[in-house]
Amino acid sequence: MKVLIFGGSGGIGHSLCTQLLSHQPEIDLHATYHSHKPNDLGSGLTWHNIDITAEDDISKLAAQFSSLDWIINAIGLLHTPSNGPEKNLQSCQSEFFLENIKVNALPTLLIAKHFSACLKASSHPRFVTISAKVGSIEDNRLGGWYSYRSSKAALNMLIKNISIEWSRRIPKACILSIHPGTTDTPLSKPFQANVPDGKLFEPDKVASDILHIIEKANPEITGSFLSYDGQRLPW
Ligand SMILES: NC(=O)c1ccc[n+]([C@@H]2O[C@H](COP(=O)([O-])OP(=O)(O)OC[C@H]3O[C@@H](n4cnc5c(N)ncnc54)[C@H](OP(=O)(O)O)[C@@H]3O)[C@@H](O)[C@H]2O)c1
Numbered sequence: 001m002k003v004l005i006f007g008g009s010g011g012i013g014h015s016l017c018t019q020l021l022s023h024q025p026e027i028d029l030h031a032t033y034h035s036h037k038p039n040d041l042g043s044g045l046t047w048h049n050i051d052i053t054a055e056d057d058i059s060k061l062a063a064q065f066s067s068l069d070w071i072i073n074a075i076g077l078l079h080t081p082s083n084g085p086e087k088n089l090q091s092c093q094s095e096f097f098l099e100n101i102k103v104n105a106l107p108t109l110l111i112a113k114h115f116s117a118c119l120k121a122s123s124h125p126r127f128v129t130i131s132a133k134v135g136s137i138e139d140n141r142l143g144g145w146y147s148y149r150s151s152k153a154a155l156n157m158l159i160k161n162i163s164i165e166w167s168r169r170i171p172k173a174c175i176l177s178i179h180p181g182t183t184d185t186p187l188s189k190p191f192q193a194n195v196p197d198g199k200l201f202e203p204d205k206v207a208s209d210i211l212h213i214i215e216k217a218n219p220e221i222t223g224s225f226l227s228y229d230g231q232r233l234p235w
Pocket of ligand 1: 006007008009010011012013033034035036037050051052053074075076077103130131132133179180181182183184185186187188
């Protein structure tokens with residue numbers, strides 16, 4: 001089996017790599033990093049450096065593959081050294097809003113565009129992007145976090161849209177949007193104080209949940225927005 005993890009250097013992406021390597025010794029595993037390359041996973045996988053906001057990087061990476069069975073996009077952005085999720089309208093800044101769109105939403109569209117042919121060549125293609133429940137419009141009761149929420153809502157629409165096109169062009173494919181739950185990674189670190197007891201998950205547990213969903217996935221559920229426990233979430 002041939003798998004590509006976007007964001008293998010991140011908290012969730014790294015655990016996905018670790019588990020795939022330990023559970024599937026025969027796997028041909030590829031993963032991307034941006035600013036730091038993990039050096040603790042040995043020679044069992046191939047690393048690719050990529051800036052996911054550059055379409056050229058994505059198309060050049062796609063050109064290196066003739067087929068892929070699974071693609072998991074675990075890249076994401078919630079805060080930068082100078083900006084974080086907004087508490088109110090006055091703290092919203094166009095640059096940060098666009099950065100969220102460029103890292104959290106647009107890459108899934110571009111990955112689908114450039115990797116369609118690779119996935120079509122597989123007998124059981126799966127494409128999963130890690131979304132977030134705060135991107136659910138129906139579930140939004142607290143407000144705030146304008147940029148992140150909007151980017152994940154846009155991501156969810158992209159996944160639904162791609163699933164409709166692929167149901168005609170790649171009917172074997174299953175594309176999913178998965179909410180991982182609040183996970184102990186650099187992305188959530190500044191926002192963990194109010195997480196209820198037992199609701200801050202270890203990346204290994206989350207990776208195992210996500211892989212379980214992908215293993216069971218089939219074209220009948222393509223285009224779904226699922227929680228880590230497999231439950232459907234409202235759009
Ligand atoms: N952690 C949570 O509680 C939580 C909750 C809900 C949803 N999620 C979602 O889960 C996904 C994974 O999050 P995480 O918690 O694992 O985050 P993380 O530990 O901060 O990892 C983020 C990953 O994104 C990569 N990345 C960021 N900007 C990039 C760029 N321009 N080009 C290429 N790669 C880039 C990073 O690469 P480098 O490190 O190499 O720069 C890293 O691999 C995200 O989509 C996030 O929104 C997380």
